[in-house]
Amino acid sequence: MSAHFVLPPAAAGVNPHRHARTLAQIPLLDPVLYQPHAQRPVRSKMRELDRDTLIMPHAHAWAQLAISTGGVIRLSLADATYIVPPHRAVWVPPGVEHAVTMVETARLYTLYFLPEAYGGGPQARWMAAPDWQQCRVLEASPLLRALVVEMDTGSDEAAPLSPAVVAREHHLSALICEELRRARIMHLGVLLPQDKRLKNLCEAVLQDPTRHERLEDWVLDTGASLRTVARLFRSELGCTFTQWRQQVVLAQAVALAARHWSIAQIAAELGYTPSAFSALVRRTVGMTAAAFLGQGLGAP
Incomplete structure (x- = not known):
């Protein structure tokens, strides 16, 4: 895939900052x-x-x-x-x-x-x-x-x-x-869906990816069945919910790393052990967590 870290869209009547602090x-x-x-x-x-x-x-x-x-x-x-x-x-x-x-x-x-x-x-x-x-x-x-x-x-x-x-x-x-x-291109993330039910679910995950872990818990407010939502993830986003949520977790990790959080702190905040989080990063992007999060790089 050629997409990157993705958060809610800025067009089509959706405000990408509606869950953010006052800007x-x-x-x-x-x-x-x-x-x-x-x-x-x-x-x-x-x-x-x-x-x-x-x-x-x-x-x-x-x-x-x-x-x-x-x-x-x-x-x-x-x-x-x-x-x-x-x-x-x-x-x-x-x-x-x-x-x-x-x-x-x-x-x-x-x-x-x-x-x-x-x-x-x-x-x-x-x-x-x-x-x-x-x-x-x-x-x-x-x-x-x-x-x-x-x-x-x-x-x-x-x-x-x-x-x-x-x-x-x-x-x-x-x-x-x-x-x-x-420069190395960071091929991370997934495209956002067109289906309104799935889009609402994705926005909820993006707002707080640690609120639930299982798709069964996320679908309760969508008005769609678990089978329907799982099918939409595959047809519209080309991946499973778990794979898509992992990309959201990595996006959150990037923002936390900029606050100079340690890998252990980031992992705990996102619901992972340090070893599980490091394994996720290596499996997803093919580099260590420290390299992915820019820890140890000199400031400009």
């Missing part, structure tokens, strides 16, 4: 002031944002990479939300409407990439590949994080950059693109 909505920094162009095909902006800050839904004609320092961000699309800790980044193709929520206080770096069709040149051809036409969560290497921090974050209202600074930006952006192409 402080803030206006956009006019993205046109950071618009990439042929002379500067990769641009960057940075905002220091408090926990529970929501940047309202928006879209633009260029691709975007969102990465934070020190906190978790939640990027919501029309049908999914991506949970992104500091050691990962999320890619958004051109034209995709999205909103960003700060789960923890952090600096949010947003990089804009000019597609080849808009003047990005041959060096932007990689972005036209089919794999880059969908959102994806990527491992952010220490080099990628260091390069992002070094990019100029001034808007077009700032003083023009000197030729030397522009040349340095070209070198930095070329390395950023190379690191993105080499």
Whole structure:
């Protein structure tokens, strides 16, 4: 599967934050002031944002990479939300409407990439590949994080950059693109269902995945039989309820890890022993729990 961590949808009349704490909505920094162009095909902006800050839904004609320092961000699309800790980044193709929520206080770096069709040149051809036409969560290497921090974050209202600074930006952006192409893709999570009964159940699990463990207990409020719900999980989501819930558990673990919880604390919070949780992570994503949760990685 090519989906990622998924939380309730942001469109079709569903508010992805209706179970969350009260959010402080803030206006956009006019993205046109950071618009990439042929002379500067990769641009960057940075905002220091408090926990529970929501940047309202928006879209633009260029691709975007969102990465934070020190906190978790939640990027919501029309049908999914991506949970992104500091050691990962999320890619958004051109034209995709999205909103960003700060789960923890952090600096949010947003990089804009000019597609080849808009003047990005041959060096932007990689972005036209089919794999880059969908959102994806990527491992952010220490080099990628260091390069992002070094990019100029001034808007077009700032003083023009000197030729030397522009040349340095070209070198930095070329390395950023190379690191993105080499980055490991995190294929985690499942798509959300269309069936209203199953969607309501999934939202309840996403709100509190530890409330019940058995599907039999979750179906009580759906108005559907256990057999029907189990069939819907397979037909709409391509997996069993247990497999789907495990992905939700991993998403919750990512957010808890950003609070500097130990693996033992995270496991206990999610209803696992440390050994059982570590086995779940290795079985699901093929890496140790410490590597998956970014524990031991240096800060940007």
